[in-house]
Amino acid sequence: MNTSTLAILAAGALAAVIGGTLAFVMTGGEEDRFAACRTGKVAGGTEQIGGPLELVSETGETVTDKEIFTRPSLLYFGYTYCPDVCPLDTVRNAEAVDILKERGLDVQPVFVSVDWGRDDAQSMADFTYNIHPDMLGLTGSEEQIRAASKAYRTYFSIRDPEDEYYLIDHSTFTYLVLPETGFLEYFRRDLTPGQLADSVQCFLDRI
Numbered sequence: 001m002n003t004s005t006l007a008i009l010a011a012g013a014l015a016a017v018i019g020g021t022l023a024f025v026m027t028g029g030e031e032d033r034f035a036a037c038r039t040g041k042v043a044g045g046t047e048q049i050g051g052p053l054e055l056v057s058e059t060g061e062t063v064t065d066k067e068i069f070t071r072p073s074l075l076y077f078g079y080t081y082c083p084d085v086c087p088l089d090t091v092r093n094a095e096a097v098d099i100l101k102e103r104g105l106d107v108q109p110v111f112v113s114v115d116w117g118r119d120d121a122q123s124m125a126d127f128t129y130n131i132h133p134d135m136l137g138l139t140g141s142e143e144q145i146r147a148a149s150k151a152y153r154t155y156f157s158i159r160d161p162e163d164e165y166y167l168i169d170h171s172t173f174t175y176l177v178l179p180e181t182g183f184l185e186y187f188r189r190d191l192t193p194g195q196l197a198d199s200v201q202c203f204l205d206r207i
Contacts, residue, residue: 050183079115095193
């Protein structure tokens with residue numbers, strides 16, 4: 001791998017982290033039953049994040065948020081051609097899910113692609129197969145993906161879309177989403193699998 005390629009990959013990873021950092025504004029707010037678990041509040045309240053979704057599953061079926069979030073889920077937005085950040089983050093999430101399973105907690109990892117041009121159902125199935133047997137991969141049309149990204153306040157930007165090997169800058173948060181309840185919290189990528197599992201369990205123990 002030459003110096004130019006390394007520079008591009010490094011810039012992509014940095015932009016992803018920066019994009020994720022800028023996606024949210026931390027504010028104070030009224031305490032709730034999950035107050036002890038939160039590291040901060042979302043501007044406008046947690047109800048500002050999430051909502052109805054319509055995407056395409058790795059089996060090629062159109063699914064909604066009701067069918068996606070049938071149990072507590074760790075939701076992440078990325079793309080299968082991502083050279084470094086996405087594999088690291090999704091593996092971290094998968095390891096946290098396994099830790100939680102050992103503690104008797106059933107949590108599903110969910111991966112939504114922001115790359116409608118290259119990520120079809122089959123590529124999503126291949127990606128999730130290599131990460132975790134219980135991971136759900138989702139893609140869709142540009143309209144569907146942009147709507148999902150907007151609902152969860154994620155950021156992404158395609159670099160040089162005419163290039164066959166284009167990279168996508170994107171936010172790197174992982175979201176805890178529950179059936180009926182919806183979005184509860186977001187987690188930064190610097191957490192270890194154990195730290196993420198502890199944070200998720202804190203919420204689940206208070207349901």
